Amino acid sequence: MSRPVSALVIGGGIAGAVAATALRLAGIGAEVHEAYRDPGDGVGGSLAIAANGLAALDLLGVGDAVRAVGLPIERTRMTVGGRDLGTLPQLAGVEPMRMVRRGDLHRVLRDRAVAAGAEFRYGSRLTGVEERPSGITARFDDGSTATADVLVGADGVRSTVRTLIDPANPGPRYTGLLSFDGDVPAEVAFDGMTFAFGRRAYSLYWPEPGGRVVWGANLPSREYLSLKAAREIPGEHWLDVLRATYAGDDPAGMLAERTTPETLGITGAIHIMPPVPHWWRGRMVLVGDAVHAPSNSTGQGASLAIESAIELARCLRDLPEPADAFAAYEQLRRGRVEGIARRGARINSTKTPGPVARRVMQLVMPPLFKRMDPERSMGPELRHRIDWAAAVPMPEPVRASA
Ligand SMILES: Cc1cc2nc3c(=O)[nH]c(=O)nc-3n(C[C@H](O)[C@H](O)[C@H](O)COP(=O)(O)OP(=O)(O)OC[C@H]3O[C@@H](n4cnc5c(N)ncnc54)[C@H](O)[C@@H]3O)c2cc1C
Secondary structure, eight states: OOOOOEEEEEOOSHHHHHHHHHHHHTTOEEEEEESSSSTTTTOOSEEEEOHHHHHHHHHTTOHHHHHHTEEEEOOEEEEETTEEEEEOOOOTTSOOEEEEEHHHHHHHHHHHHHHTTOEEEESOOEEEEEEETTEEEEEETTSOEEEESEEEEOOOTTOHHHHHHOTTOOOOEEEEEEEEEEEEEOOOSOSSEEEEEOSSOEEEEEEETTTEEEEEEEEEOSSOOOHHHHHHSOHHHHHHHHHHHHTTOTTHHHHHHHOOTTTEEEEEEEEEOOOOSOSEETTEEEOGGGTOOOOGGGSOHHHHHHHHHHHHHHHHHHOSSHHHHHHHHHHHHHHHHHHHHHHHHHHHTTSSOOHHHHHHHHHHHHHHHHHOOHHHHHHHHHSOOOOTTSOOOOOSSOOOOO
16 A cells, blocks of 8 residues: 545534544545535434534634634533532633534534545545555445545444444444433523533533524433434424423523423434544544544533544654555544543433432542642643644554554
C-alpha cells in the first residue's frame, strides 16, 4: 500500500463531517455516504460541545460557526430529590460548553466539509466491502458501489464497519435508559444547567432565551428499543409514561406536563461502547461513536468524536502507509477515550438512585464539591489540544490490529 489520496467516509454525522473536512485539509479526497435520505432526517435534540471539542473545531475553521449556533452554559448545578446541592466547581480559564441543536450542528459541520471539497451522498447505506491490494470498494443498499484508498467508519454506535473489521467485536452496551427531550414555555430560577436526580429518574434542564426551558429525560426501561422502534410509538404514549415517571419532581413534573407530542423529541437508547479490540484492519478504520461512545453523562461523546476525526486525518497526512497511520492514530487516542468512558460508566451507575442512595448523595455531595479539585478532575479532559501542525511520528512499535 502507499499514501492514500482518497477516502470513503461512512456516516454523515458529527464524526463523518469533521473527518471529511480534516481529510480534505490533509490533502485527501473525501466522499461521505450517509444512510439517511435527507440531511435533516433522524437528527433531533441538543448536545453540549465542550471546550476541547470547540478548540478542535477551531483547527478546521468552524469553531466560531458552532459557537454562533450554541448557547454558552456558564454554570451547572446538581439537585437530588428536589434539594439543591449547589453549583459544581468550574475549571478556570476554559470557555463554557455550548448547547447546540443537533440539526444546527450537523448543518454547520456539513457546510464546512462541502466548502473544503468533500462530497456527500444521502440514502447511501453501507452493506459490505471488498478489499483489494489496490483499494477498497464499498457496497451500498441501493446497489451502488464506490472505491477509494481507505474507508473511515463514522457510522455511529451500531457501526456496520466495526463488524466488517471484526465480526466478534463486543458491540455497544445498552444502559437501560431511553432518552427524550422537550422544549417548553416555562421559567426556572437557575440560569445554568441543572442535573436533576429525581425520585424515579434523572433529567437535565436549562433555560433558553425567550422564556423557554429545554429539558432532557433519561427514562429507565428494561426493554431496549431502537430509535426507529421508539419513534413508531405515538408521542402521547411516551408523554403518559414521562408524566407518570416525573410526577412529583420539581420542575421535571411540570416540564413533562407542558411538553406536547409536537415538542417532544424521541432521541433513542443510551449506549456505552466497551473497549473495542480492533480499531482498524487493512484499509478500514473507525472513528467517533463507532469506536468510543462514552455515556452521554460525560458530555464528551461529540467532542471526542471531533478530536479523533482530526487526529486520524493528521496521521493519514503524515505517515506513508495506512497501517502506520491507523496504528499511530490508535496509540494517540485509545488511552484518552477509554479513560473518559470509564468516568462516564461510573456516573451512569448513579443515575437512578433509590431513596437511601438519594439521601446519601444529599449528605456527601456538597462537601465533596467543596473539596473537589477541578483542575485534577476536569483539566485533562477540557484542556486537551491537538497540535495539527506537528508531524506525527511513526508508531513505536507498529502494532498490527489485524
Ligand atoms: C441522549 C443523548 C445525549 C447526548 N448528549 C451529548 C452531549 O451533551 N455532549 C456530547 O458530546 N455528546 C452527547 N451525546 C453523544 C453524541 O451524540 C455522540 O457521541 C455523537 O453523536 C457521535 O457522533 P458520530 O458521528 O460518531 O455518530 P452519530 O452521530 O451516531 O452518526 C453516525 C451516522 O452514521 C450513519 N450511518 C449508520 N450506519 C450507516 C451505514 N451502514 N451506512 C451509512 N451511514 C450510516 C447514521 O445514520 C448517522 O448519521 C449524546 C448522546 C445521546 C444519545
